[in-house]
Amino acid sequence: MAIVEVFTDEYFMREALKEAQKALAIGEVPVGAVVVANNRIIARAHNQTEKLTDATAHAEMLAVTAAANFLGSKYLTECTLYVTLEPCVMCAGALHWVQLSKLVFGASDVQRGYGLIKSPILHSKTEIVRGVKEEESRTLINTFFKSIRD
Amino acid sequence: MAIVEVFTDEYFMREALKEAQKALAIGEVPVGAVVVANNRIIARAHNQTEKLTDATAHAEMLAVTAAANFLGSKYLTECTLYVTLEPCVMCAGALHWVQLSKLVFGASDVQRGYGLIKSPILHSKTEIVRGVKEEESRTLINTFFKSIRD
Numbered sequence: 001m002a003i004v005e006v007f008t009d010e011y012f013m014r015e016a017l018k019e020a021q022k023a024l025a026i027g028e029v030p031v032g033a034v035v036v037a038n039n040r041i042i043a044r045a046h047n048q049t050e051k052l053t054d055a056t057a058h059a060e061m062l063a064v065t066a067a068a069n070f071l072g073s074k075y076l077t078e079c080t081l082y083v084t085l086e087p088c089v090m091c092a093g094a095l096h097w098v099q100l101s102k103l104v105f106g107a108s109d110v111q112r113g114y115g116l117i118k119s120p121i122l123h124s125k126t127e128i129v130r131g132v133k134e135e136e137s138r139t140l141i142n143t144f145f146k147s148i149r150d
Numbered sequence: 151m152a153i154v155e156v157f158t159d160e161y162f163m164r165e166a167l168k169e170a171q172k173a174l175a176i177g178e179v180p181v182g183a184v185v186v187a188n189n190r191i192i193a194r195a196h197n198q199t200e201k202l203t204d205a206t207a208h209a210e211m212l213a214v215t216a217a218a219n220f221l222g223s224k225y226l227t228e229c230t231l232y233v234t235l236e237p238c239v240m241c242a243g244a245l246h247w248v249q250l251s252k253l254v255f256g257a258s259d260v261q262r263g264y265g266l267i268k269s270p271i272l273h274s275k276t277e278i279v280r281g282v283k284e285e286e287s288r289t290l291i292n293t294f295f296k297s298i299r300d
Contacts, residue, residue, distance in 0.1 A: 053218055053224055054215050055224040055225065055247035056214060056248070065206060068203055068205065069204070073203065074199060074200075074203055074205040075205065089239060089242070089243035089246070090241075090243025091240075093241070093242075093243055094205070094240045097205035097206060097238075098205045117268075117269045118267075118268040119266065
């Protein structure tokens with residue numbers, strides 16, 4: 001019997017995509033995130049800026065705060081954040097403060113992504129993986145903005 | 151009788167300093183903030199990263215979320231944020247999202263301030279005033295870090 005590698009980046013990004021779907025279903029910009037420690041999802045969140053009337057209620061901010069709460073630690077040094085869209089500057093700044101171990105994101109954000117900033121924002125120890133389930137992540141976003149325009 | 155200008159930047163920064171004092175009293179890095187709309191303080195907050203076990207619980211983040219909640223609006227386009235220390239990248243990113251009208255800060259943060267970043271982070275319409283009650287703001291921070299070292 002072949003050994004099946006279950007806990008891949010794709011696996012956890014699918015979970016983040018489920019969160020993004022929840023956002024889409026309630027009319028939010030569909031971005032989802034999960035925080036994983038030791039192959040266990042310790043926090044899930046989706047964008048809730050409209051629901052909470054709070055422009056800072058991005059999926060990453062909510063997920064990071066929930067993960068820190070779960071762990072009882074300010075730092076996520078043993079954690080991976082999976083998020084369907086490249087984090088913005090605010091969220092990347094938050095990921096710096098929590099000293100995130102690894103960041104995995106789906107689609108790039110060419111308008112608001114932290115990668116547009118010329119200086120490094122993430123913590124120097126944070127490993128970065130880009131483009132996991134990129135197409136699905138981008139399709140969700142495009143679906144949302146098309147629905148707004150129509 | 152002379153007309154006394156009460157609602158100056160110095161006046162509101164004194165209120166932010168009172169918040170910073172509250173942080174100092176409970177062992178937090180002493181940074182305080184208030185949000186003002188139409189000369190009225192609509193939100194007050196101080197750094198609570200230790201108390202909330204949340205590295206993102208900076209005074210500005212808490213104040214901005216509280217102000218948005220008070221106004222029932224995601225945007226703080228008619229608001230001024232007074233904060234005793236120059237915002238970090240995360241907080242400056244948040245101030246961008248809320249489209250803050252005016253930012254007034256006390257001491258510069260030469261280690262973590264958003265001004266260290268080469269790209270603009272704040273919203274293009276945000277007016278910026280630096281150095282209001284700078285010495286008092288810096289003294290508070292220095293007092294805190296000296297107490298930690300001793």
